[in-house]
Amino acid sequence: MAEETQLCIDDRSVGVVETVYLHHDGLLSLESRQTLGPLTLAYETYGTLNNARDNAILLLHALSGDAHAAGYHADDFQKPRPKPGWWDDMVGPGKAFDTTRFFVVCSNAIGGCMGSTGPSCINPATGRPYATDFPVITIGDMVNAQKLLMDYLAIPRWYAVSGGSMGGMQALRWAVAYPDRVERCIPIATTHRLSAQSIAFDAVGRAAIMSDPNWQNGHYYGTGKIPANGLSVARMVGHITYLSEQSMHEKFGRQLRDAEAYTWDFDPEFSVETYLQYQGDSFVKRFDANSYLYITKAMDYFDMGAGYEALEPATARFLVLSFSSDWLFTTAESKDIVRALRWNGVDVSFMELQSSYGHDAFLLEVEEITRLVKGFLN
């Protein structure tokens, strides 16, 4: 055990961390004109807030992420292969988000299922889980919930906000909704409005979940049945969009998993099939199907406008990053963001990184991202 611990926690790790919870008794006004409350926000912090309270960085997670961006949880070491937080490569002493210098905060988005209030939580009005009585939320609502955390932590202004994919949407929204509270903004592999094709993929995922008889109009909690098949199919579709054609070709090609020859049946036999099946199955164990509906819908609703005035209120300095093979949120979409920002006179640095990893590159192209983010934060 001790050996494994040493393997994982080196001097560039934030070490053992804990998710903590902010309970907010008030009501949050939502874009839908509904309200949500009381609220719980799960969050983690790494590094130390300085006396001037001006070294805080907010990290925003993607669809299936959580508050656990870096380091390990104590109980991870009871697992055979402990896995660190989702952006551990980017957060720690000497890393892109250098915890010897910055106080890094990450919270689970509302609507999710990783500790913050979402559809699987108890609805105080009924004493039962919200399920589909949970109000539809937006990226803006997620940001407003994070603003409660910011105020609770008494942070006057984020030194920077950053995230990839849906995390990038939240970063953009922060910069537009609270321009005085955001000094720097680093949206990565993201868009300022979901395209028809991205909405289409989300719609397929939701159709798969909602047509699973175990979904039961969302009220599956406590019934002993969950829409596992639907959620698994939704995740499989998602995964195709996270990879590039090239990376799929390089990773899998037409390789068969177990056999030299075709099996002549319908069991998954190509490596790419078994990979997707595995991704679908393991997602079901850790993610709530209703949260998948709410979070994809929040993304579909995300639209900061089509024209140059789209991001007008933003005043932060921007670093916008895209990846050449990302076909979910393309370089063209990042350029739309950059164009609007420049039109508005905002200081923006943009880079398309060459990568074959597709959309997943924001989690994988650590070296390049680190170089650019470090330079930008200095």
Added chain:
Amino acid sequence: MAEETQLCIDDRSVGVVETVYLHHDGLLSLESRQTLGPLTLAYETYGTLNNARDNAILLLHALSGDAHAAGYHADDFQKPRPKPGWWDDMVGPGKAFDTTRFFVVCSNAIGGCMGSTGPSCINPATGRPYATDFPVITIGDMVNAQKLLMDYLAIPRWYAVSGGSMGGMQALRWAVAYPDRVERCIPIATTHRLSAQSIAFDAVGRAAIMSDPNWQNGHYYGTGKIPANGLSVARMVGHITYLSEQSMHEKFGRQLRDAEAYTWDFDPEFSVETYLQYQGDSFVKRFDANSYLYITKAMDYFDMGAGYEALEPATARFLVLSFSSDWLFTTAESKDIVRALRWNGVDVSFMELQSSYGHDAFLLEVEEITRLVKGFLN
């Protein structure tokens, strides 16, 4: 009624046609080393076979197509909006496949559900529908079944074989399996081996069908339940791959179907969502879920080899067409075909057509395709 008939059947239409059936009492040897028989092949013909029997063209359909390539069926005129065959724009007097000159043949692929033997047909061994006792078939098996029809029609050699998408795969297979029987080959918007990404999309579709409880391991015939939800989701995924990002943007953008404002629920509300839902729902009414499994599997298995020797036995003259925005079977894949053919010394003409329609362009870019096909056939 008479008026509508006049509207539909002009002098460039093949007019009212009929699907006919070839019954073959023998057994077809399959690539899986199983056999299939007796066989029924549904087919249609347009134009007249000349005395030399050398003016016959075989058209091959895509995943959801059928033998009805052109003209109208008599009972179509009882429908409010009669729809002609799937390639009516291309087949008729003066059209690309000019029926004043050519005898055009189109048959439904085996494994399908449009008249030729497939999983929904009665298994003579049991007296019940085959369902998943139907053997897994390949593109090569489809071609071998068509060869029975060719022999029955006493056609020594096809003047040309042509098709788009899966039809193009069959055309390639014809040219390689029966080089002496194919004079010209026109594969359109196709590939000579399915890529990992295409297999992935097919795998998702199959997972959606097979995880639908109504699928019942394929034995749903006569149970009063069909895996409609699964098949609908599979079709929705498919449709995304048939369009391009650009055509989706132009056709739908972020447009809402019925409302000016968001509805704040999970009913389909973006136009692209309602479009996909409609495509899924209407597909269920006309297509068999097991056929979807068998036909996508046949495509996944399609692999004519990776190297230059891939298409070696082919001797036909080729016209290879691809579309700039087709991301399902890309121009790069068509170029692989062309490269292998040229390496093998085959006479090949290649053109990438500019189109924003994506994969569907092979059904829509009629004018351009017509010009090229006409020139090639002369």
